[in-house]
Amino acid sequence: MKIRLAADLQKDSIVDGEGIRAVLWTQGCPHHCKGCHNPETWKVDGGMEVDLEDVKLALRELEGQDGITLSGGDPLYQPDACYEIAKYAKKLGLSVWCYTGYLYEEVLKDEKMRKVLDYVDVLVDGPFLLEERSLDLYFKGSRNQRVIDVPQSLKEEKVVLVPKYAKERDVFPHPKREEHLYI
Ligand code: SF4
16 A cells, blocks of 8 residues: 655654654645645645555654654545554554544544544644634644544544643733633
8 A cells, every 4th residue: 555745754843743753744635724834735646655564664663752643734635544554653652643634523424534543642633724823822723723632532422632732822921912711
């Protein structure tokens, strides 16, 4: 099986999920969000085709990473390949975060995308909305997106957010920032 990627596996990221992570930048995204940081990843026939065995080898060779993050592009645009990669990463003891422009509820309704969730710890869902953009959010670009605890959500059959990432960062308290939600 092959997967289309926008770039080589990127190690040592501290902004694409908790801890130190290796990021797999997938190619292809149907959402076309206004203000997207990676529009070059939209084209479904762009990037490069990579054999899954080569991705698995790169995962085996990782050192000093807490987990992998499936990003892009929209990883769930290639659900079969991402299922195999997420499953393999978990087998290696790595945590798995996944970013998607789909809503969690939409993912649940699609059999192939739903299967990927079996091997995902945290899903950051929803499109990037420019009008909801904030620099004070944990691991997401706009307020509408959710950092979802996937195993707990599947267990409780409702969306359960990762509590520590549900609020905004209180980095520089300032009266002018009162409209922000500090819990
Ligand atoms: S889902 Fe992500 S990659 Fe796709 S257009 Fe939106 S912000 Fe860009």
